[in-house]
Amino acid sequence: MAEHVILFAGPMGAGKTSAIRALSEIDVVSTEAANSDRSVADKPTTTVALDYGEIGINEAEKVRLYGVPGQRRFDFMWTILAERAEGVLLLVNADADNPVETAIEYVKEFFALYERGGIVIGLTRADLVPRALIEEYANALADEMPDVMIPVLTVDARSQEEMMTLLMTLIANIELKQAVADSIGVGVGSGGRRAR
């Protein structure tokens, strides 16, 4: 069975754990701890190592879903889990401080995965702010990284249907990039699509 390895990244409180729980067909492996930093995200627990789930997208393909902690103090987990991943599903909560800058910061952080496979951005909690225009994010990305094409969608991280749309967008980008690389005989680095 072929498999994809996808990372869920983004700031604390963006909905990474919720998204993996919405998508996964197995019981999600979580590593949550009591949250001592309620000023950043007012929630009782926070992920401190990883979340892990799985979903089959057809009879021949499985997707492994890895969520990383949002706080930068856990960036060693970002490095460890990024080694195997082929794409990033970046969730950014639109009601946070400076969400556009945050999105760009995370894209830069995981840019190696953009080059290897792809990145898509899901804007969560967009209904809680007066305006969370996708164009703002797209324009800021275009200004910062003119040659980079990253889809931006608003999503509810708790919605299986919406997260599936985001996930399939990412996988389509990864497979397209892989097909182009195969056609011109260029590898896309480690962490590419695997067959088991």
Add this chain to the structure above:
Amino acid sequence: MTLAPHLDSKYIVRGELALGGLRDLAPSLRYASLLTEDGFSVVSVAGKEFDSNRFASMASSTQALADAVARELQLGDNEFVIVAAAHGHVVQVRVDDHPLVLAALFTDKETIGISLTAARRTARRLKTLLMAN
């Protein structure tokens, strides 16, 4: 609003007291940290060469992963974590009734058994210290 342990002087002062006694129990102690379970350093002793925040974050992740393995395999509550390497070992134990982890690094001059005993005693002592008003 309750203060987080890493900002609360009660945890910091009593944590220092407890960690201060750890070296007496295990002289090969290189570094010890009391941390919140979400990876904030409350207090640390010895080992100035270590980044206390990074050590606390890694200890937090390690503890959570070990807890997850115990949970997934239905082994009951995880009691401690040991990372044993060529030149030393790390022992981690939770402080009962508090969202805290004690993580201690020992050189290879100490047996893991002595290190584990010392860490557990220190965690129990800290629990007792935190019970006092």
